[in-house]
Amino acid sequence: MFKINHSIIFRTCAILLCAITFKSCQTKQKEELPPNIVWITSEDNSKHYLKLFDENGIPTPNIESLAKEGLIFNRAFSNAPVCSVARSAIISGCYGPRIGAQFHRKIATVPMPDSLKMFPTYLREAGYYTTNNSKEDYNINKTEGVWDESSKNASWRNRGENQPFFHVFNIGVSHESSMHFTAEDMETKAPETDQNSFNIQPNHPNTKLFKYTNALYRDKIREMDRQVGEIIKELKEDGRLDDTFIFYYGDHGGVLPGSKGYLYETGLHVPMVVHVPNKYKYLVNNEIGSTVNGFVSFIDLAPTVLNLAGTTIPNGMDGKAFLGKDISAEELNARDETYSYADRFDEKYDMVRAVRKGKYKYIRNYQPFNYDGLMNNYRYKQLAYQEWQTLYEKGELNKVQSAFFENRAPEMLFDIEADPYETKNLATEAAFESILIDMRKRLSTWVKGMPDLSFYPEHYLIEKAFENPVAFGQKHKEQINNYVDLADLDLLNFEDAKNSLAQALGSSDPWKRYWAIIVCSTFGKQAMAMAPVIRTMTTKDSELINRVRAAEFLAISKQLDPSSVMTNSLYESEKPSEALLILNSIVLMTSSKYNYNFDIELDRISKTVKEDSEVMRRLEYLNVL
Template structure:
């Protein structure tokens, strides 16, 4: 394990990086001092792809979120690195895929009844080791002040990983404290205070705000005045829970308040605002139609999430990006925009989104990968959209390449002769998302060449990243035909 002093040796200056990073947008910089942009990252917990107005929700009310999204860039194919929170957060903050840091799931990897699990799953880590260099550490060396406000869930404290301020929100039982204060409001007020206290016009330094809400995670609790509004409304399909809707509206109010202080302080034109979720929506309370599944599944509804980027005068208003992107992409994006030094001898798995923010159509990346060697038992809702009714997911690896997506299920792959018996063992599913966004038509027995191409690439990636796949048989398993 490396000390902080050792970490500092990782960084080396790339010639002209500041000029390149801050010159990407088509605006005049001649005879002007280049300012490093502030970065506000608003991270929502368990918000699904269709849970906001800008992605088509009609029952949920998100006017402030929608306004920023429509005046910025909406990403329609944005992905979390995992179907639940801890691994996505670990990947985003470290810039690395899960096999590199070992945070694969939340808490235990052996969820569910032992008699239903064919394999002993890979042991999960709940902590990202200090040898992994978080984006906050890289930005600190570029002169940024940073705050981690809200949910953390990756082990070591934010201060140990480069943040200057750590404010988790203490004293709450669920989403309320003993004074009746709502947690999302509490965190938002602290975020506003941080922006005021670290106004670059006074400090001379840019800031990075990581505002990580606990909403809309369970317990599903909201302010009564907001709930009452939705109790009067007619639900729209599977969007019909008044309390969940009220939680979403509180998030919308948070976004409005953060944006308002940026405007009041005259910081908007030099601040990038990102809105993102850590995984798909909870299937008991919402759904993501036409996507299949929700939180805890590696089908689209569990990993495809809402994303917009807003930066007045820099990102063209009213734009939509169809390029698949993933949460590990934020690290290199922020490095480039900040003119920050790249950590030396430190692998980053993402690709900078700056070309997309600048209006280009592609970042010329071939594939995205997921590795989830764990079990997640089922819950109320969406059992019919999972692979089986006992688990939201069993151990699985995934590749998306172009319009194609392949899922490799470890139990069948390891125990039922893998590739040798691929036409019979149901170890692989492959879908064309352009034609079948709901993942209803498994083409593994039809698109043989495409299946083998993606499978070969996935296996190569597993080998390159040392992605662990359990081969240990669970002796407590009881076959249930």
């Protein structure tokens, strides 16, 4: 018989017990000490100008350094191509047209949906120190409890001992305003970037001015990257690189003409890199140093941060997390769809929706006669915009370059891999019919599912919906879906649409009439059978904007000088957002496409209207101020 050595067994059990306890302690420590998270956001940068993402871009060594110990997100998208609307999606995790946050600049803010808080609030409740340095710019009412500090001096360094932190740092050096240089600057300030080291995108004229603008913009991106490096250095000095996720991303597309403010890839497709800290690699299932090709968008950022922090993602957010121990690499890389929206930009109205799935992009222009290049004062401070328009009016642009100043098709389909600058519309090509139908259905399902509040004019939403936009949308979902169906009549042949249009023009619902007139304007002269009814609406309709839309249709069809109807409607308006929509049509009518003349008397405009800052932009352009 062998003799049992109780001492050896005891020691063995003790070692095993310690190992189990240590493992348990490790797990407990991971649960108790969530990671720090830092966002570095640069203003007005699409992915097209960084070599890490595009061959036509420049090196950004500090951003590239983050990627070495992290992930490159090759398909990251803003849901809107302008600051406040994009940031509203980020802070809420919700689509703007569903919650009423889709208009830039805000005339009225909206509350968060009843069931939600701005997401940093959840982090604070979980013990995080939350700081923002320093841009907010939300179209949503600010609520208490979002930030411990939001200012130019905000820093994670003011937190409590061992307190996890979430910090946002905004870099503004590449903002659109940085391109507001003068002709004299061109002669005296040479860019660092070689003006022959990149290609001018095909929809732009290849001129000296466009080369200079491209080079100067790349200089701003170099400086932006240097500032990214400064933040990384601070974190390293504080010993925080091993326990901090660092996100770098652009806040929407770039500022070269036709980017910011437009639902093209240059306005939406942003660079994104996430540094994964050594201590928390177990929270990420993708291989470190790899590229993620799955689609992520700004509505996904809030749930992603909450997921990394180990807090519950609340019901009601439209986005879903793309990092966390429960997110598999396979599932993330399989994501291939993103949605976007464009409404008012400062004083300029449009209404465009888009979906990208895989390599295909579908754009729905709900008011295609409002061409892309319609005057927007802030955009046109940039000399390149001015030159682009001048060359068009002189007839010196090719077809692709001219498209910015011409009516758009109601729907457009692009193969982004073959045509990255969206210059060839495939929507009318038989070979792509099945793809077109599929993309059209996807977008319609999304628009109706929200439902999309922009099927009402902004002034009506401010008056009737903005106290609780989500509840208003649900209550009026059936009506909104009817308006969507009406708007989609412009996708039919006119003969197939005319009976429905005639019925809608006679409806007691003013917004059915509104959309019926817009569809007639899209059809133009094809819809002349509707002219007698629409002509009556220029004086008899109960809604001022419908009178204006009716005059707009007749003016597009060369049946009426719209100046009297539009100016009188402007004088009657007491609502700045209604007046802005009227002025949008007036500016369209004064453009070189139509050349109607307007004599607007400032004294006849309501005091409330003419003192609005966005209205003033239009009046300044029209030489009324």
